[in-house]
Amino acid sequence: MVSIRDVAKHAGVAISTVSKVLHNYPNISEDTRTKVNTAIRELGYIPNSIASALSSKNSGRIAFLMDPKRQTQAIDQVFMQYLLGAIDCAKEMDLDAVTLFFSMLEGMDVAAMTRYFLAQNITGIVIFGMTKSDSTIMELVETGAFSCVLIDVPYTNEKTSSISIDHRKAQYDVARETILDNIPKLEKGHGPQKILYISGNETGYVTAPRLEGMKSLAEELKLDITIENGHFSEKNARELTLKYGSDKDVIVCASDLMAIGAMNALIDMDVFHPVCGFDGITLMGYVGKQMNTVKQDFYSIAHHAVEELSRLMQGETGREILMPHSLVRMYYKDIII
Amino acid sequence: MVSIRDVAKHAGVAISTVSKVLHNYPNISEDTRTKVNTAIRELGYIPNSIASALSSKNSGRIAFLMDPKRQTQAIDQVFMQYLLGAIDCAKEMDLDAVTLFFSMLEGMDVAAMTRYFLAQNITGIVIFGMTKSDSTIMELVETGAFSCVLIDVPYTNEKTSSISIDHRKAQYDVARETILDNIPKLEKGHGPQKILYISGNETGYVTAPRLEGMKSLAEELKLDITIENGHFSEKNARELTLKYGSDKDVIVCASDLMAIGAMNALIDMDVFHPVCGFDGITLMGYVGKQMNTVKQDFYSIAHHAVEELSRLMQGETGREILMPHSLVRMYYKDIII
DNA sequence: CTGTTAGCGCGTTCAA
DNA sequence: TTGAACGCGCTAACAG
Numbered sequence: 166m167v168s169i170r171d172v173a174k175h176a177g178v179a180i181s182t183v184s185k186v187l188h189n190y191p192n193i194s195e196d197t198r199t200k201v202n203t204a205i206r207e208l209g210y211i212p213n214s215i216a217s218a219l220s221s222k223n224s225g226r227i228a229f230l231m232d233p234k235r236q237t238q239a240i241d242q243v244f245m246q247y248l249l250g251a252i253d254c255a256k257e258m259d260l261d262a263v264t265l266f267f268s269m270l271e272g273m274d275v276a277a278m279t280r281y282f283l284a285q286n287i288t289g290i291v292i293f294g295m296t297k298s299d300s301t302i303m304e305l306v307e308t309g310a311f312s313c314v315l316i317d318v319p320y321t322n323e324k325t326s327s328i329s330i331d332h333r334k335a336q337y338d339v340a341r342e343t344i345l346d347n348i349p350k351l352e353k354g355h356g357p358q359k360i361l362y363i364s365g366n367e368t369g370y371v372t373a374p375r376l377e378g379m380k381s382l383a384e385e386l387k388l389d390i391t392i393e394n395g396h397f398s399e400k401n402a403r404e405l406t407l408k409y410g411s412d413k414d415v416i417v418c419a420s421d422l423m424a425i426g427a428m429n430a431l432i433d434m435d436v437f438h439p440v441c442g443f444d445g446i447t448l449m450g451y452v453g454k455q456m457n458t459v460k461q462d463f464y465s466i467a468h469h470a471v472e473e474l475s476r477l478m479q480g481e482t483g484r485e486i487l488m489p490h491s492l493v494r495m496y497y498k499d500i501i502i
Numbered sequence: 503m504v505s506i507r508d509v510a511k512h513a514g515v516a517i518s519t520v521s522k523v524l525h526n527y528p529n530i531s532e533d534t535r536t537k538v539n540t541a542i543r544e545l546g547y548i549p550n551s552i553a554s555a556l557s558s559k560n561s562g563r564i565a566f567l568m569d570p571k572r573q574t575q576a577i578d579q580v581f582m583q584y585l586l587g588a589i590d591c592a593k594e595m596d597l598d599a600v601t602l603f604f605s606m607l608e609g610m611d612v613a614a615m616t617r618y619f620l621a622q623n624i625t626g627i628v629i630f631g632m633t634k635s636d637s638t639i640m641e642l643v644e645t646g647a648f649s650c651v652l653i654d655v656p657y658t659n660e661k662t663s664s665i666s667i668d669h670r671k672a673q674y675d676v677a678r679e680t681i682l683d684n685i686p687k688l689e690k691g692h693g694p695q696k697i698l699y700i701s702g703n704e705t706g707y708v709t710a711p712r713l714e715g716m717k718s719l720a721e722e723l724k725l726d727i728t729i730e731n732g733h734f735s736e737k738n739a740r741e742l743t744l745k746y747g748s749d750k751d752v753i754v755c756a757s758d759l760m761a762i763g764a765m766n767a768l769i770d771m772d773v774f775h776p777v778c779g780f781d782g783i784t785l786m787g788y789v790g791k792q793m794n795t796v797k798q799d800f801y802s803i804a805h806h807a808v809e810e811l812s813r814l815m816q817g818e819t820g821r822e823i824l825m826p827h828s829l830v831r832m833y834y835k836d837i838i839i
Numbered sequence: 840c841t842g843t844t845a846g847c848g849c850g851t852t853c854a855a
Numbered sequence: 856t857t858g859a860a861c862g863c864g865c866t867a868a869c870a871g
Binding site for chain 3: 503505506507517518520521522524525549550552553554555556557558559
């Protein structure tokens with residue numbers, strides 16, 4: 166293995182000079198800089214990130230913390246997209262990244278978690294899929310011991326940024342579009358539209374804003390709205406739809422998975438009402454009907470999250486970032502790959 | 503951060519003694535061993551894996567190398583299950599693991615890849631989703647510079663093990679079951695059964711064994727078999743089924759995704775013939791019909807892969823490992839979560 | 840502008 | 856059975 170020492174020798178300079186060139190320090194003559202760079206190229210030198218992490222305080226080592234198990238399998242796609250975006254960005258920014266699951270932290274208190282991360286020289290963490298019941302992890306974030314970026318959790322402090330779409334507006338938008346598509350019915354003297362809103366679990370941070378978005382739309386359009394908690398579960402959404410859905414004009418679901426459940430319930434009942442979802446996962450198409458949904462670009466969100474984390478680790482202060490969302494209509498034919 | 507030095511001081515012994523206790527060296531008196539262990543517990547000491555990796559040769563650092571992008575999104579589930587199993591096991595075995603994508607290695611030759619891993623003190627690699635076109639990675643494996651475990655690639659050497667199910671037998675089994683379910687038709691004087699086999703891409707290592715399994719079944723049951731290459735694509739399978747499927751008794755697909763394509767083509771043509779798939783992904787259910795498939799436990803495969811890698815890194819020699827598969831029948835109702 | 844040096848936390852001889 | 860001391864590859868003062 167070729168080390169920094171070899172490069173120094175090859176270039177006829179001191180080790181520290183190589184290090185300085187590597188990190189773009191000022192006060193290096195153009196001459197030695199090129200000398201060192203050619204030596205690096207000739208030897209195919211790659212800095213040892215482990216040694217670097219050990220030696221410096223700002224190791225540039227980060228962790229992706231997620232909880233894929235708690236989710237249904239159908240949601241794997243979301244986490245995979247997160248991971249792809251995050252890991253790609255980490256590589257681009259030359260950050261060492263490890264992927265961790267919530268389950269590994271189970272039973273630890275804040276102090277233990279802190280030691281755990283410190284023992285790996287981790288100084289920054291991106292957290293995907295945290296809910297209100299992950300209180301110890303939230304405590305850890307609050308300590309400010311690590312730079313953190315939270316996905317879909319609206320909390321910030323000096324060392325913590327949050328990043329998400331505007332769930333309130335997104336829910337409003339997709340429900341509005343779906344309902345207005347359906348306006349003709351309304352005009353046939355149908356009275357106020359009857360809506361079934363299947364919300365997510367109350368432990369989810371996105372649940373309240375999405376519900377708010379729906380409520381304000383309901384007020385605006387004077388909708389007759391029934392709100393039920395589907396716990397982000399396809400099965401629950403299915404049952405709720407069987408129970409309350411038959412006489413509704415539109416069914417609005419706070420997730421694609423629940424939208425699938427609702428859609429299938431309607432198919433079983435042999436009625437059809439518009440359904441809309443949230444997330445924009447590919448899976449959608451398989452119900453064989455079309456529906457509107459809020460499309461989030463998880464890859465891009467994760468990519469930005471890592472960029473933001475890097476910013477935090479350089480001493481910038483935490484902030485809230487809103488990403489754009491879009492509305493899409495998914496058909497079966499579209500998703501044929 | 504509490505270091506080994508603190509533990510040594512707290513226990514009143516030398517640093518090296520603590521290290522020896524940590525690694526279960528012999529020749530440590532029971533007395534000092536407990537003294538050290540209580541000190542560790544009292545201080546909540548966690549060894550710094552970075553320092554350890556730097557200091558020792560056998561760092562215990564491993565990489566998960568996969569290629570999720572090349573796959574269709576619907577396959578994310580498989581990779582997520584792999585990752586879950588692998589990361590869980592790595593944690594259990596106290597191995598530091600990083601997740602890498604093939605794309606990061608693009609353009610590198612073997613020497614560059616070697617340096618790349620060495621620069622991260624990585625000594626073991628688990629590779630998921632490699633195809634015959636990833637020749638440079640295969641070269642890397644062949645050098646024996648790293649301990650490797652290959653998933654679904656039948657290659658072994660001194661430092662490389664392979665792990666997979668028996669694809670030949672699995673394909674045989676699932677096709678056989680699906681066809682025999684259909685035997686009544688045959689007995690109504692229907693002549694030899696007509697089968698459409700939609701195979702995978704020839705760059706896939708699993709394609710040939712699956713095809714073999716199908717061929718030997720065809721011979722055994724004297725089937726009239728048509729073989730087409732679906733390239734593991736839903737769309738291709740759909741088109742092939744539209745073209746060749748209408749007069750077939752059974753359609754056998756080398757992946758679930760292709761089975762979905764085939765199933766949907768049949769639905770469009772308004773005919774129904776049994777279809778079987780391969781993999782056992784949850785997604786299946788959404789076609790709304792039932793079908794047989796080979797279920798692989800990806801989590802478990804990955805878990806075993808990491809165990810095997812650990813074995814290799816301890817100097818054991820490479821070998822081939824076969825995992826069990828099972829046959830399942832998937833219905834829509836089953837997958838409601 | 841460049842080189843010398845002291846650690847980072849730990850594993851591992853080699854003496855004691 | 857234990858401990859002192861060196862080195863892993865690198866960063867970061869500090870001298871020069």
